[in-house]
Amino acid sequence: MTKQNLSNAKFCVNPTIFMVEKPPPPPPPPPRGSYINNIPRKTLVEINGDPRIMKSWVDSMRASSPTHHMSTNLYEDKTSWMVHHPSAVDMFEDIINVSKGKKIVMFLDYDGTLSPIVDDPDQAFMSDDMRGTVRKLARYFPTAIVSGRCRDKVYNFVQLAELYYAGSHGMDIKGPSKGSKYSKKGTQAVLFQPASKFLPMIVEVYKELLDKTKSIEGVRVESNKFCVSVHFRCVDEKKWGELSQEVRLVLKEYPKLKLCQGRKVLEIRPIIKWDKGKALQFLLQSLGYAKCNDVFPIYIGDDRTDEDAFKVLRERRQGLGILVSKTPKDTHASYSLQEPSEVMKFLLLLVEWKRLSLRKQSRIQKQLEDIKASLIKY
Numbered sequence: 001m002t003k004q005n006l007s008n009a010k011f012c013v014n015p016t017i018f019m020v021e022k023p024p025p026p027p028p029p030p031p032r033g034s035y036i037n038n039i040p041r042k043t044l045v046e047i048n049g050d051p052r053i054m055k056s057w058v059d060s061m062r063a064s065s066p067t068h069h070m071s072t073n074l075y076e077d078k079t080s081w082m083v084h085h086p087s088a089v090d091m092f093e094d095i096i097n098v099s100k101g102k103k104i105v106m107f108l109d110y111d112g113t114l115s116p117i118v119d120d121p122d123q124a125f126m127s128d129d130m131r132g133t134v135r136k137l138a139r140y141f142p143t144a145i146v147s148g149r150c151r152d153k154v155y156n157f158v159q160l161a162e163l164y165y166a167g168s169h170g171m172d173i174k175g176p177s178k179g180s181k182y183s184k185k186g187t188q189a190v191l192f193q194p195a196s197k198f199l200p201m202i203v204e205v206y207k208e209l210l211d212k213t214k215s216i217e218g219v220r221v222e223s224n225k226f227c228v229s230v231h232f233r234c235v236d237e238k239k240w241g242e243l244s245q246e247v248r249l250v251l252k253e254y255p256k257l258k259l260c261q262g263r264k265v266l267e268i269r270p271i272i273k274w275d276k277g278k279a280l281q282f283l284l285q286s287l288g289y290a291k292c293n294d295v296f297p298i299y300i301g302d303d304r305t306d307e308d309a310f311k312v313l314r315e316r317r318q319g320l321g322i323l324v325s326k327t328p329k330d331t332h333a334s335y336s337l338q339e340p341s342e343v344m345k346f347l348l349l350l351v352e353w354k355r356l357s358l359r360k361q362s363r364i365q366k367q368l369e370d371i372k373a374s375l376i377k378y
Helices: 041-050 049-065 078-084 092-099 128-140 151-158 196-212 237-251 278-288 303-316 340-377
Strands: 103-108 143-146 164-168 172-174 219-225 228-231 257-262 266-271 297-302 318-325 333-339
Touching: 049 237, 092 128, 092 266, 092 297, 103 278, 103 340, 128 143, 143 278, 151 164, 164 237, 172 278, 172 318, 196 219, 196 228, 196 237, 196 266, 237 257, 237 266, 257 303, 266 278, 278 303, 297 303, 303 333, 318 340, 333 340
Parallel strands: 103 143, 103 297, 143 164, 297 318, 318 333
Antiparallel strands: 164 172, 219 228, 228 266, 257 266
């Protein structure tokens, strides 16, 4: 596996740190129409935001957009980046050699990995071919979908009951509704929601964000059960500063929530030590692989939030991460794929390799049985 420079790509902050000073008690209500002229200057700074903080957030929002190439500062060009993160399709034989003798377990992000990124998150449908490919994959390997989406939403997109699903960035995990042939004896059905006590707060924040951002054209506020996503893919870039400020103003009243950034999305989550990396570890444990040295997890994802899972695999020195991206990015992943169509090609290669391996094993087993039968005669 190739070496690379690593850095923590997670962008999570507590919005309360943006308060420069506690505002004075509000003055008596001013006459209609004169409110803005009566606000002390310090309070206006808090409402409108420190220009340096605003610029920092807008720059960070730009960095999360695939159309901006700020990450090219890390590598001179894509060719150089590909040396450190080669194509998982081109290096398929090497990956198989590394995994030889181990049980492969598959973890897949949804948006941008199994389905294309689209302007309307409700229209992020996976193709029938991709669904068929994931169905075949699950016949041979334990397979989980790990998404920032609400678990029910991502299940409705994928529509495969034999998979594990981890929604809300791993804060809502459920095992296969059909049962799983991969679960070891004695393991219970999986259902885990570590952030359940935050649900009323998340619902409240969702309603406030709907109201506060409704004047900004193109914004989309999505409830994902244990987190809230504010999509700015269709928002004019000139409005990004205003949008981030509105979101942070809402979150000032909720110190138990944090603001994170993903691919053209601001995400509000509970402040708990849980992410996609923790979800990966929990699922491996649920499958009975927590202390196994012969397990080989493969995680494929395209977003900053997937870096937590890539990092876990690096630290475990087990399995590997595959980043889906057309542009160079700093990442903990070892390999890369350009887009969902390449993801499908890689998954099909895995399926075909496993099918041929099982056929070969079956043929060898039959030959051994024939030899034993012939020896009994003598």
